[in-house]
Amino acid sequence: MKSIKRILKELFKDPMGRIGLIGVVLIIMLSVLAPVISTHDITEMYTQDKLREPCGEYLFGTDNYGRDVFSRIIYGARVSLEVGIISVGIAAIFGLIFGVISGYFEGWVDNLIMRFMDILFAFPSILLALFIVSALGPSIANTMIAIGIVNTPVFTRTVRASVISVKSTEYITSARSIGLKPASIILKHIIPNILSPFTVQITLALSGAILTEASMSFLGLGIQPPDPSWGSMLNESRKYMEIAPWLAVFPAVFIICTILSFNILGDSLRDVLDPKLKL
Amino acid sequence: MENLKTYFPVKEGVFKKTTGYVHAVDDVSFKVNEQETFALVGESGCGKSTTGMSILRLIEPTAGSVLFEGQDVLKLSAEELRKKRRDMQLIFQNPYSSLNPRMTVKRLMEEPLKTHFKMSQKELDEQVFQTADKVGISKDQLERYPHQFSGGQRQRISIARAIISRPRFVVADEPVSALDVSIQSQILNLLIQLQMDLKLTYIFISHDLNVVRHLSNSVAVMYLGRIVETGLSEEIFKNPMHPYTQALLSAVPSKDPLNKKKRIILQGDVPSPVNPPEGCPVFARCNRAMDVCKQQRPVLKAMSGTHRTACHLY
Amino acid sequence: MENILEVKNLGIDLVTRDSIRRLIDDVSFEVGIKQSYGIVGESGCGKSITAMSIMQLLSYPLKTGKGEIFFDSDAGKVDLLSMKKEIRKIRGKEISMIFQEPMTALDPIFTIEDQIIETLEFHTNLNKKDMRDLALEMLNKVGIPRAEQLLGEYPHQLSGGMLQRIMIAIALICRPKLLIADEPTTALDVTIQAQILDLMNELKESFDTSIIMITHDLGVIAETCEKVAVFYAGQIVEETDVVRMFHGAAHPYTSGLLRAVTSLGDKSKSLYTIPGMVPVGGYIPKGCRFEDRCDRAKKICKNNPPELLEIEEGHKCRCWLYNESGDEK
Numbered sequence: 003m004k005s006i007k008r009i010l011k012e013l014f015k016d017p018m019g020r021i022g023l024i025g026v027v028l029i030i031m032l033s034v035l036a037p038v039i040s041t042h043d044i045t046e047m048y049t050q051d052k053l054r055e056p057c058g059e060y061l062f063g064t065d066n067y068g069r070d071v072f073s074r075i076i077y078g079a080r081v082s083l084e085v086g087i088i089s090v091g092i093a094a095i096f097g098l099i100f101g102v103i104s105g106y107f108e109g110w111v112d113n114l115i116m117r118f119m120d121i122l123f124a125f126p127s128i129l130l131a132l133f134i135v136s137a138l139g140p141s142i143a144n145t146m147i148a149i150g151i152v153n154t155p156v157f158t159r160t161v162r163a164s165v166i167s168v169k170s171t172e173y174i175t176s177a178r179s180i181g182l183k184p185a186s187i188i189l190k191h192i193i194p195n196i197l198s199p200f201t202v203q204i205t206l207a208l209s210g211a212i213l214t215e216a217s218m219s220f221l222g223l224g225i226q227p228p229d230p231s232w233g234s235m236l237n238e239s240r241k242y243m244e245i246a247p248w249l250a251v252f253p254a255v256f257i258i259c260t261i262l263s264f265n266i267l268g269d270s271l272r273d274v275l276d277p278k279l280k281l
Numbered sequence: 282m283e284n285l286k287t288y289f290p291v292k293e294g295v296f297k298k299t300t301g302y303v304h305a306v307d308d309v310s311f312k313v314n315e316q317e318t319f320a321l322v323g324e325s326g327c328g329k330s331t332t333g334m335s336i337l338r339l340i341e342p343t344a345g346s347v348l349f350e351g352q353d354v355l356k357l358s359a360e361e362l363r364k365k366r367r368d369m370q371l372i373f374q375n376p377y378s379s380l381n382p383r384m385t386v387k388r389l390m391e392e393p394l395k396t397h398f399k400m401s402q403k404e405l406d407e408q409v410f411q412t413a414d415k416v417g418i419s420k421d422q423l424e425r426y427p428h429q430f431s432g433g434q435r436q437r438i439s440i441a442r443a444i445i446s447r448p449r450f451v452v453a454d455e456p457v458s459a460l461d462v463s464i465q466s467q468i469l470n471l472l473i474q475l476q477m478d479l480k481l482t483y484i485f486i487s488h489d490l491n492v493v494r495h496l497s498n499s500v501a502v503m504y505l506g507r508i509v510e511t512g513l514s515e516e517i518f519k520n521p522m523h524p525y526t527q528a529l530l531s532a533v534p535s536k537d538p539l540n541k542k543k544r545i546i547l548q549g550d551v552p553s554p555v556n557p558p559e560g561c562p563v564f565a566r567c568n569r570a571m572d573v574c575k576q577q578r579p580v581l582k583a584m585s586g587t588h589r590t591a592c593h594l595y
Numbered sequence: 596m597e598n599i600l601e602v603k604n605l606g607i608d609l610v611t612r613d614s615i616r617r618l619i620d621d622v623s624f625e626v627g628i629k630q631s632y633g634i635v636g637e638s639g640c641g642k643s644i645t646a647m648s649i650m651q652l653l654s655y656p657l658k659t660g661k662g663e664i665f666f667d668s669d670a671g672k673v674d675l676l677s678m679k680k681e682i683r684k685i686r687g688k689e690i691s692m693i694f695q696e697p698m699t700a701l702d703p704i705f706t707i708e709d710q711i712i713e714t715l716e717f718h719t720n721l722n723k724k725d726m727r728d729l730a731l732e733m734l735n736k737v738g739i740p741r742a743e744q745l746l747g748e749y750p751h752q753l754s755g756g757m758l759q760r761i762m763i764a765i766a767l768i769c770r771p772k773l774l775i776a777d778e779p780t781t782a783l784d785v786t787i788q789a790q791i792l793d794l795m796n797e798l799k800e801s802f803d804t805s806i807i808m809i810t811h812d813l814g815v816i817a818e819t820c821e822k823v824a825v826f827y828a829g830q831i832v833e834e835t836d837v838v839r840m841f842h843g844a845a846h847p848y849t850s851g852l853l854r855a856v857t858s859l860g861d862k863s864k865s866l867y868t869i870p871g872m873v874p875v876g877g878y879i880p881k882g883c884r885f886e887d888r889c890d891r892a893k894k895i896c897k898n899n900p901p902e903l904l905e906i907e908e909g910h911k912c913r914c915w916l917y918n919e920s921g922d923e924k
Contacts, residue, residue, distance in 0.1 A: 171378055172373050172375055172379035173378065173379050173380055173382075175373070176371070176380070176439075176442070177392075178339060179337060179366060179370060179371045180366060180392055180393045180442070181364065181366030181393070181397060182363075191381055195381070195383060324785065324786060431872055431873075431875060433872065434872075462852060462855055462856055463637060463851065463852060463868065466855040466858070466859075466866035466867060466868040466869075467868045467870075469866050470868060474865075488784065488785065490785075492859060495859045495866065528786060529785065529786060531789075532785045532786045533785055533814065534817060535814060535817060536813055536817055536841070536853075536857055537841055538817040538818075538837045538838050538841055539838060539841075539842070541818060544789055544793070546789060546793065547786045550756050550757065550787065551754070551786075
């Protein structure tokens with residue numbers, strides 16, 4: 003496999019890849035450095051400064067409770083990334099397991115798993131997530147579980163397709179002809195060769211997960227106040243849009259930029275990892 | 282010890298249950314002697330590759346038996362089969378797709394050993410170096426990846442991987458078809474050398490009659506999943522009896538512009554092996570077909586000792 | 596012009612982000628009227644890209660770096676490489692090409708009829724009925740039974756042999772002066788190959804077409820060509836008529852190839868091989884490109900590239916063995 007260094011180098015060479023990479027890195031840095039960068043405590047209500055416009059003291063202004071929007075946005079990045087990574091992590095792991103079993107063994111196991119995934123797939127993702135969260139109760143953890151479940155079918159399908167295509171290659175037949183056990187074949191030969199589409203899928207799923215979380219929080223069923231989430235901030239901004247438009251603009255812009263960055267990165271990554279180009 | 286391999290009716294069904302069966306290999310039987318090179322020849326779709334894969338159970342045959350040193354390979358359990366694999370190996374046709382692109386040459390060569398033997402790293406290394414040397418890959422190339430090698434070199438690596446566990450017999454499925462002529466001869470020489478050194482038995486599958494003539498002791502000509510003629514190579518090449526074999530031999534372009542052959546041209550195309558015709562499989566294209574050929578399947582009849590052919594003309 | 600095609604000093608480059616590599620270097624040859632000219636070489640020698648460059652079919656990152664290709668067209672002698680959009684009038688009409696993989700050379704979503712007529716639609720002004728009749732006539736000429744029925748079928752329904760015949764039909768329907776055949780039988784079974792080669796020989800006679808036959812198979816050359824050029828690592832190393840090539844080859848590579856091929860069948864000895872490999876990875880040797888594999892290499896060969904010289908009438912060779920001035924070093 004191309005080493006990580008080479009992959010990063012090539013991503014950087016591509017203008018779109020550069021944008022995606024920089025965007026993602028910025029978001030990550032924001033969330034990691036949140037305690038350092040943020041200017042105010044995120045739950046502290048500065049009651050005398052309610053609905054202040056962006057200014058020197060409050061970079062992005064304050065909301066109706068007098069909380070500093072800038073700091074909340076920064077911490078919101080943390081929440082978005084956390085939820086995104088963990089939920090996609092859940093989906094990726096289960097997707098990998100189910101996809102490999104389905105693709106390698108085929109037969110009735112494959113049928114069973116795929117029909118189950120089809121059922122999940124049939125629901126619009128947000129609806130399904132909402133359903134799960136309302137059953138389990140709104141909280142960060144449950145949001146992550148819900149988004150994880152919602153994304154599992156797509157990972158299962160992608161992995162299964164990759165496994166089936168790799169399974170029919172001659173080098174897998176070669177591995178069988180040597181006398182390897184199925185477990186060895188899967189671990190040593192199949193999985194390393196499906197990592198490329200799998201990685202791209204992760205990047206793209208992350209953007210979807212972040213959007214889903216924002217939507218859920220917007221609807222009030224995701225992250226609960228007073229924890230900051232771009233989605234819930236957007237929701238709360240609705241009442242004050244005429245008098246305090248910055249309350250809506252900043253969360254929206256950050257949501258858009260984050261998702262775009264991940265998407266663009268994912269697209270570039272797909273090109274860079276394309277096996278047709280020489281390894 | 283006789284390396285007898287007798288191979289009986291093997292029909293393969295592939296389609297959805299009732300629409301029909303692809304008779305990829307249809308009642309094929311032959312014996313291979315120890316340290317011999319037995320060639321399966323034919324054009325695309327004749328079933329030669331499928332036969333090779335079936336013998337190794339990389340494709341599960343539908344019926345029949347494969348007796349390897351007296352034991353029926355087809356009756357072995359999964360675990361027993363796995364263990365037996367070290368004695369029966371395969372060399373693939375396509376050097377570009379038969380090696381895992383993510384493994385180094387060294388790992389690729391170690392793998393068969395690690396699967397079947399308990400060896401220390403030192404012992405593994407020694408075996409790997411020795412085998413690499415045998416096939417013409419130098420030590421410093423062992424840490425590289427397949428894509429860094431040419432077609433001919435990759436085929437050497439494939440061969441190394443196949444022989445490193447010291448198998449008893451090797452099925453070589455068109456091992457030089459994808460290579461340039463000047464490299465082909467290198468690889469063929471290597472295969473011959475290895476056969477002598479390691480006392481291997483080869484089942485050599487190819488569509489290239491010139492190569493087959495050079496390497497093999499016995500030949501079976503296949504068409505539509507059946508053997509139409511078989512015997513010692515010299516017999517077959519000097520005195521082909523079946524019309525298909527004759528056409529096949531005459532179709533090979535001569536290498537001498539002054540000596541262009543008078544050719545027997547077979548009309549039409551190679552038919553599909555789905556629901557094959559009842560009579561002789563070559564009937565539709567044969568220039569000497571008779572009525573009986575359409576209705577009745579000819580059986581392999583001995584013409585002389587080892588030379589057998591399946592044709593109503595005889 | 597007594598030649599239908601004259602390639603002069605052709606150079607083809609591979610353009611990458613960091614460099615420009617000259618893959619084909621200074622190739623020149625001529626194809627006579629009604630002649631079948633063979634280009635033989637192994638993979639990577641550049642024969643295919645040379646053929647593609649004739650009708651400007653190369654695409655990024657390959658491009659012609661220099662040279663001219665003169666063609667005796669209906670409008671007189673033209674340089675194909677200098678043409679812009681006008682070359683489309685020549686493609687399919689005066690020069691045609693057929694390729695190695697008939698299975699993928701035809702568009703799977705169009706019927707056979709559509710694809711044969713496409714050429715006619717572009718190059719002629721015939722009406723629908725006339726075009727259809729012409730298509731049927733061509734299909735019959737290439738030996739396809741039930742031609743009428745076949746017109747409505749799709750490529751995936753047909754075999755390789757049939758498809759190649761259809762490709763030939765499409766290529767010849769406008770009676771081109773030159774047919775370029777790039778490994779036309781390599782992907783076909785040997786009995787089908789025999790049929791196709793016979794067909795091509797026949798059609799060459801009846802249509803008065805010149806053929807450039809590109810292949811790695813010496814047998815195909817022997818059966819179909821009158822004059823042959825041997826390519827190695829991007830250069831022509833020998834050019835002569837076919838009989839002399841097989842019975843009096845001069846260049847060590849040519850004779851090596853012939854020996855490797857003909858030694859097959861003589862069981863008593865091990866096969867003759869040419870040791871080593873084609874230069875890889877863009878590495879172009881300073882001297883003769885075949886030097887490291889040649890059993891008759893001299894000292895001069897390593898650092899001085901030999902030129903393609905006429906060593907006897909109608910016989911060119913690129914080798915210091917035949918170049919007296921080379922003995923001075």
